[in-house]
Amino acid sequence: MEVMSTLILKGLTKHYSASDKALTDVSFTVEPGEVVGLIGPSGAGKSTLIRCINRLTEPTNGQVIFSDKDLVQLSKSNLRQARREIGMIFQEYALIERLTVMENVLSGRLGYVGFWRSFARRYPEQDVQAAYALLDRVGLLEHANKRADALSGGQRQRVGIARALAQQPKLLLIDEPTAALDPRTARQIMRLISEICEEHQLPAIINIHDVELAKQFVQRIVGLQAGEVVFDGKPSELNEDALTKIYGQEDWSASTTDSDEEEEIIAAPFTEALA
Numbered sequence: 520m521e522v523m524s525t526l527i528l529k530g531l532t533k534h535y536s537a538s539d540k541a542l543t544d545v546s547f548t549v550e551p552g553e554v555v556g557l558i559g560p561s562g563a564g565k566s567t568l569i570r571c572i573n574r575l576t577e578p579t580n581g582q583v584i585f586s587d588k589d590l591v592q593l594s595k596s597n598l599r600q601a602r603r604e605i606g607m608i609f610q611e612y613a614l615i616e617r618l619t620v621m622e623n624v625l626s627g628r629l630g631y632v633g634f635w636r637s638f639a640r641r642y643p644e645q646d647v648q649a650a651y652a653l654l655d656r657v658g659l660l661e662h663a664n665k666r667a668d669a670l671s672g673g674q675r676q677r678v679g680i681a682r683a684l685a686q687q688p689k690l691l692l693i694d695e696p697t698a699a700l701d702p703r704t705a706r707q708i709m710r711l712i713s714e715i716c717e718e719h720q721l722p723a724i725i726n727i728h729d730v731e732l733a734k735q736f737v738q739r740i741v742g743l744q745a746g747e748v749v750f751d752g753k754p755s756e757l758n759e760d761a762l763t764k765i766y767g768q769e770d771w772s773a774s775t776t777d778s779d780e781e782e783e784i785i786a787a788p789f790t791e792a793l794a
């Protein structure tokens with residue numbers, strides 16, 4: 520298997536204005552296969568951090584080292600190349616409603632196949648086969664030909680995950696993947712994401728509001744408060760003091776006990792789709 524890269528953030532800073540310091544001097548690394556849950560109150564800078572990594576938002580300062588390159592310094596065309604290897608998964612799924620599940624997954628190949636070929640929907644056979652394998656992995660094989668708008672929220676997010684994987688990413692950036700889902704579906708999606716990162720040794724950052732869900736499915740939590748990292752540790756270390764640092768004074772006693780055992784879900788058979 521290909522050796523995956525470590526993501527290194529050094530002094531990442533985004534000041535929208537002198538008074539709007541969304542991120543200040545954020546530094547941490549994410550190892551291959553490690554899933555970091557990014558938590559913090561509304562406005563803490565979570566989305567800004569994720570967007571600064573692939574420069575959907577231009578950082579004011581700092582470095583984003585990945586695959587031996589500083590993404591912040593890349594020219595437009597080199598950035599486009601680098602972005603092909605960064606999979607994004609969004610809260611609102613960002614699917615193309617009138618296209619089928621399969622076409623949505625194949626749209627993950629857009630950065631590779633060229634505009635006219637994709638416009639004519641003529642993807643290489645190996646891409647189509649890989650997309651079937653991915654749909655199998657996320658448990659949607661029998662829905663391949665359904666329109667995206669005919670799916671449930673959980674199914675739509677599975678398509679979003681398969682589409683990101685179709686890019687053959689080396690890094691995953693995930694923005695509130697479960698915000699629109701019911702608790703059980705949210706857990707299934709988090710489980711799927713953490714399994715996939717482990718299987719492919721992908722480093723990943725997940726912006727997530729639900730602290731309990733994060734604690735259950737990620738190995739490490741980074742807490743942001745007013746644009747600065749105020750916690751970086753294991754879920755088990757996220758005690759009342761840490762929660763107070765991140766969110767402010769509150770009675771956290773109900774949030775710091777261990778969560779219930781999670782229920783079993785039907786896992787789709789594993790198919791090695793990203794050889």
Ligand SMILES: Nc1ncnc2c1ncn2[C@@H]1O[C@H](COP(=O)(O)OP(=O)(O)OP(=O)(O)O)[C@@H](O)[C@H]1O
Nearest residue numbers: 535539540541559560561562563564565566567568
């Ligand atoms: N395009 C922008 N222009 C100016 N200020 C912005 C812009 N985007 C975000 N901000 C500001 O940056 C700060 C961080 O916002 P950000 O959306 O990153 O926080 P967040 O932690 O993701 O919040 P939420 O959990 O509510 O999504 C906020 O003060 C916000 O108002």
